[in-house]
Amino acid sequence: MWHMYLPIAGNSTNVLLILGLGGIVGFLSGIFGVGGGFLMTPLLIMFGIPPTVAAASDSNQIVGASTSGTFAHYRLGNVDVKMGVFLLIGGVVGGTGGVQIIKVLRHMGNADFLINITYVLMLGFVGSYMLIESLQSIKKKPSMAGARTSKKPSAYARMMKSLPGQLFFEKSGVEMSFLMPLVMGIFVGILAAIMGVGGGFIMVPVMVYLLRMPMHVVVGTSLFQILFTCVNVTIMQAYSNHTVDFILALLLLIGSSLGAQVGAKVSRFLKGEQLKIILAIIVLIVMVKMLLGLLIQPEILLSYIGGH
Amino acid sequence: MTFILKKTSVLTAMTIFCLLTGAGYVNATLSGSVNPSSISIGTTFNGQDIIISGDVSKGAEILIRITGEKKAEKFKKKGKILGLLWMNLNTIEMENVPSMMLIAPSDYLENWLEKHPGQWKSTGLGFEAVKDNITLFPESEDKDMIFEELLKLKKKEGLYGIRKKAVIYTNNEEITTYEARIHLPAGLPPGVYNVEILAIGGGHVLEKKTLPLPARQVGFPAFLSSLAFEHGLLYGILSVIIAIMAGLIIGFMFRGGQGAH
Numbered sequence: 001m002w003h004m005y006l007p008i009a010g011n012s013t014n015v016l017l018i019l020g021l022g023g024i025v026g027f028l029s030g031i032f033g034v035g036g037g038f039l040m041t042p043l044l045i046m047f048g049i050p051p052t053v054a055a056a057s058d059s060n061q062i063v064g065a066s067t068s069g070t071f072a073h074y075r076l077g078n079v080d081v082k083m084g085v086f087l088l089i090g091g092v093v094g095g096t097g098g099v100q101i102i103k104v105l106r107h108m109g110n111a112d113f114l115i116n117i118t119y120v121l122m123l124g125f126v127g128s129y130m131l132i133e134s135l136q137s138i139k140k141k142p143s144m145a146g147a148r149t150s151k152k153p154s155a156y157a158r159m160m161k162s163l164p165g166q167l168f169f170e171k172s173g174v175e176m177s178f179l180m181p182l183v184m185g186i187f188v189g190i191l192a193a194i195m196g197v198g199g200g201f202i203m204v205p206v207m208v209y210l211l212r213m214p215m216h217v218v219v220g221t222s223l224f225q226i227l228f229t230c231v232n233v234t235i236m237q238a239y240s241n242h243t244v245d246f247i248l249a250l251l252l253l254i255g256s257s258l259g260a261q262v263g264a265k266v267s268r269f270l271k272g273e274q275l276k277i278i279l280a281i282i283v284l285i286v287m288v289k290m291l292l293g294l295l296i297q298p299e300i301l302l303s304y305i306g307g308h
Numbered sequence: 309m310t311f312i313l314k315k316t317s318v319l320t321a322m323t324i325f326c327l328l329t330g331a332g333y334v335n336a337t338l339s340g341s342v343n344p345s346s347i348s349i350g351t352t353f354n355g356q357d358i359i360i361s362g363d364v365s366k367g368a369e370i371l372i373r374i375t376g377e378k379k380a381e382k383f384k385k386k387g388k389i390l391g392l393l394w395m396n397l398n399t400i401e402m403e404n405v406p407s408m409m410l411i412a413p414s415d416y417l418e419n420w421l422e423k424h425p426g427q428w429k430s431t432g433l434g435f436e437a438v439k440d441n442i443t444l445f446p447e448s449e450d451k452d453m454i455f456e457e458l459l460k461l462k463k464k465e466g467l468y469g470i471r472k473k474a475v476i477y478t479n480n481e482e483i484t485t486y487e488a489r490i491h492l493p494a495g496l497p498p499g500v501y502n503v504e505i506l507a508i509g510g511g512h513v514l515e516k517k518t519l520p521l522p523a524r525q526v527g528f529p530a531f532l533s534s535l536a537f538e539h540g541l542l543y544g545i546l547s548v549i550i551a552i553m554a555g556l557i558i559g560f561m562f563r564g565g566q567g568a569h
Contacts, residue, residue, distance in 0.1 A: 003354040005494070007529035008536055012354040012494035048465075048495070060547050067555025072562065113389055231548050238544025242536050246547050247529075253551055257558040294393045298386050300464065302457040303396065305382040 008245035009053045015251060017047065022255020026065050029256065030072070030263020031270070032279045033219030034200035034226075037062060038286055040252070050304065053245050056237035059230045060249035065256040066227040072264040073220030080171035080217050083181050084224040087203070090185020091229060097186070098193025105194075115194060116294060122191065123287035126205050131280035133209075134273045172213040172221075184210055192229070200226050201283055208276070215272030336368040336514035337483070340505040347492065347523035349530075355466075355494040358521070360503060361487040368507040368514055369414045370475050370486045371433060374521070376407030376467070377499045378441075385454070400454060401445040407497050408467045409438055412474040412488050417508060431513075433506070435459060435468070466493030498524050 005012045021043055025036040037058050044054035073079050105114055163177030188203050200222055207218040238244040267275065340362030347356055360372055380403045384396035411434065413421060421427055421434075428434030439455045462468035471490055478485040500522045507515040525533055536543045 003352065003494075005349060005351055005353040005529050007525060007533045010495060010497060060551055063548050064551035064555035064558075067552045068559045068562075069555075071556060071559035113393070113395055116393070116395055231552075234548050234551075235541070235544035238536065238547060239540040242540055244536065244544060244547055246532060246536075246543070246550075249547065249551065250554070253554055254558075257555055261558065261562040294395065296394070298394055300457055300460045301386045302383045302400070302454065302461050303386065304461075305384055305399065 004247065004251070006049070006245045006248045008243065009049050009057075009248055011048055013047065013049070013248070013251075018248065018251040019255040021047075022061065022065075022252035023259040024255075025252075026069075026256025026259025027263040027266075028259075028282065029062075029065055029200075029223070030069050030260035030265075031219070031267045032200075032263075032275060032282075033069070033073075033204055033222035034279070036065075036200070036256070038201055039282075042289075044248075049245075049248065050243075052241060052243045053248070056234070056241065056243035057245045057248040058252070059233040059237065060244050060246065061252035061256060062226060062230040063234055064249075064253035065260050066223045066230065068257040069223040069260040069264060070220065070227055072261055073223060076216075076220070076264070076268070077171070078216050078220030079224050080169055080213065080221045081224065082167070083169050083172055083207075083211070083213065084221045086178050086181035087185040087188075087207075087221070087225050088228050090182040090187075091189040091192070091225065092185075092232070094186035094189020094191075095193045095229070095232075096189075098190040101190065102194055116290070118191070118194060120287055120290050120294070122202065123283050123290065126202065127280050127283035127287055129209075130205055130276050131284065134276040134280065138273050138277075169213075172211075172217045174212055176211070180211060201279075204279065215275055216267070219267060219275075336365045336507040336509060337363070338365075338368075338505065338507045338515040338517055339363045340517045340519065342503050342519050342521055345519075346521065347496070349496070349498060349523060349525045350527045351529060353494060353529075355492055355496070357489050357491050358503075359487060359489050360505060361485070362505065362517075363483045363485050364507050364515075366479075366482060366484055368484075368509040369417045370477075370488070371414065371417055371506045371508055372412040372475065372488050372490070373433065373502075373504040373506070374408060374410040374490065374492070375502050375504070376409070376497065377501075378404045378406050381405050383458075385449075385457075398446075398449075400449060402454075402458070403443040403445075404441045405458070406438060407499060408492075408501060409435065409462070410467075410469055410471055410490060410492075411435075412471040412490055414475040414477070414486075415473065418470075418472055431508075431511075433513075465495050466491075467495065492523075496523055 002015050003012045004015050021040070025040045025043075028034065028039065029036040037055070040058045040061070041051070041055050044058065045051050049057075070079060160176050160180060163179050165177045165179055166175060167178050168175045184206050188206060191202055203222050203225065204218055207213045207222065208215060213221070234244060270278075340360060343359045343361070344356075347358075364370055380401065383400045383402070385398045385400050386394055387397040388394055389397075429436040435455075439451070442451075442455065444451050444454060459468060471488075474490055475486055475488045478487075500520055503519045503521050505517045505519070506513050524530070532543075535546075
């Protein structure tokens with residue numbers, strides 16, 4: 001009785017299972033400001049949803065969840081709209097370029113190989129760096145950590161200062177050239193398009209380490225940016241590939257919106273360093289899972305292309 | 309149970325001889341019907357049992373096949389790169405792949421086919437026949453291996469398979485009444501299916517009855533499918549708007565709760 005038929009996926013599913021799945025991923029998304037696509041899509045595939053439908057419906061779901069999450073964080077003063085808009089413009093430019101790069105790679109063959117390797121390396125690098133950095137700064141006393149960052153006007157910081165178009169971002173409390181978020185947006189957009197994900201888990205470390213934004217503002221701003229990216233992806237997928245299953249998305253959405261609200265509240269009780277450590281561990285788990293997927297012989301040596 | 313040739317091994321051997329040579333050909337009468345006569349895929353569809361029943365003259369054995377429309381399908385073959393990493397490699401195209409192939413033999417036929425696996429091929433009723441009909445591109449691929457993997461894939465989805473112990477007989481004076489309950493999986497693609505009821509004896513299909521079984525989406529799923537496939541842009545925009553509305557409503561609900569504290 002708890003089953004519902006998904007017309008685009010062409011299969012039935014347990015309503016409670018999908019609500020629960022949405023809830024868990026939404027909770028993580030509310031805490032960390034990641035869309036959760038890199039967790040949700042593989043889980044849906046595991047439960048028998050065709051891969052293309054899983055990815056596209058998940059984007060539709062993230063639109064709702066990130067609306068709810070952005071809204072919650074906005075009320076808490078955690079969204080840097082100015083920074084978000086620059087990242088977004090860069091993201092759209094980068095994403096469009098990334099799609100072209102993918103086309104060229106597919107033409108050359110071995111695109112899947114490059115995508116998988118990029119995925120594992122990125123996840124491994126980002127996860128390890130965040131984990132090590134957070135553990136180190138927890139060990140150090142707060143005053144020492146402060147002294148360390150102020151004493152070190154590194155080449156990177158000098159470069160940031162020398163760029164034209166310096167702006168002050170009030171919400172984040174940082175001053176930098178508008179070119180920085182623009183270029184970073186392009187970079188993440190390209191990677192996200194190549195890897196076929198929203199890019200939240202790359203965007204978050206970029207904002208923390210390269211844009212030097214405070215962790216809580218990072219989460220809200222990231223959700224803000226993800227919202228717009230996924231609106232675009234959902235409409236494109238629905239229009240050109242017919243892979244958005246609205247019933248699936250709505251079920252996931254109800255679960256994940258509730259989860260995101262709870263997550264946003266929980267995130268207030270966690271310190272920035274703790275957030276980073278937990279996110280780093282999740283990213284590393286996903287990396288190990290992907291790596292195992294590449295190393296272990298699959299049960300079936302054929303897979304469908306596209307929907308069927 | 310009254311199939312006389314089961315009684316002794318000598319007679320079994322004779323049966324095989326008969327099955328192979330076609331001796332012992334007899335006429336059989338066969339009637340059959342499918343209930344329900346069509347499948348409606350609505351909001352709560354979770355697969356469906358269909359019941360195929362009818363009469364067959366004594367001595368003949370029943371085999372039921374449910375086959376889907378033949379389609380061309382595209383696959384990715386997985387293989388090893390650098391002797392280490394498994395990933396999608398070549399694209400493989402297959403033509404004449406039935407979307408479904410469920411086979412329900414009677415207990416006797418099942419035993420017999422299990423003991424003589426080669427017979428599936430000569431009867432032309434099993435998966436071997438499906439393989440022979442499939443055309444594979446590129447032709448250089450190992451068809452046997454690819455077909456094995458295709459079977460695994462389709463069996464996992466519940467679309468291909470042998471349904472054992474599905475056919476149940478009730479014996480009467482001159483005829484045998486049969487009934488088979490077969491579960492169709494929830495992932496059944498919409499289309500027209502053929503339910504073939506075969507009366508088999510002496511290695512021959514003595515009589516055959518083919519009944520069409522249409523499966524189509526109805527109600528809300530049908531509405532959504534037609535919107536998604538015929539008005540993709542509108543469907544995408546609506547999906548986004550509803551998702552944003554839902555997100556905002558849930559957001560407001562939580563703000564209300566927070567304000568009370």
